[in-house]
Amino acid sequence: xxxxxxxxxxxxxxxxxxxxLLVALTGCGSSSKSGGTVLGSTPKNxxxxxxxxxxxxRYDPDKLQITLNKDVSFTVLNKDSxxxxxxxxxxxxxxxxxxxxxxxxKIPAVTQAPRDGFFTFYCKYHQSQGEAGRxxxxx
Numbered sequence: 331x332x333x334x335x336x337x338x339x340x341x342x343x344x345x346x347x348x349x350x351l352l353v354a355l356t357g358c359g360s361s362s363k364s365g366g367t368v369l370g371s372t373p374k375n376x377x378x379x380x381x382x383x384x385x386x387x388r389y390d391p392d393k394l395q396i397t398l399n400k401d402v403s404f405t406v407l408n409k410d411s412x413x414x415x416x417x418x419x420x421x422x423x424x425x426x427x428x429x430x431x432x433x434x435x436k437i438p439a440v441t442q443a444p445r446d447g448f449f450t451f452y453c454k455y456h457q458s459q460g461e462a463g464r465x466x467x468x469x
Contacts (some may be wrong), residue, residue, distance in 0.1 A: 378391065396468070398467060405433065406427055406432065413428055415454045415456075420449045451464070451465060
């Protein structure tokens with residue numbers, strides 16, 4: 331079952347704003363000790379939502395988790411009024427997401443976790459404002 335960390339994740343599996351995925355998903359979540367959303371279940375909305383809260387644009391959730399040796403995909407919904415982006419340098423992913431649009435991000439199977447245990451993802455337009463996250467690799 332997907333997991334998400336934080337206030338919105340605890341709000342939950344029913345009316346959530348969307349979290350989780352794996353090859354054709356669209357969001358759901360629950361509280362977790364792992365510190366991230368496990369990608370790879372069947373969703374309802376979007377796995378990751380970009381929105382502006384108190385003048386700060388962010389990904390929700392900003393911590394995702396993938397499993398070694400599995401292709402993964404997740405959806406990103408832009409709830410803001412400006413274009414955002416999902417950049418994952420380790421996979422040469424650079425995708426814009428227009429206001430109101432949902433995109434599907436595909437990550438190829440990871441055969442070995444990076445030395446620090448995670449990959450970063452960010453919005454190339456708003457990274458300096460904190461719009462970034464981590465994708466942790468588990469076995």
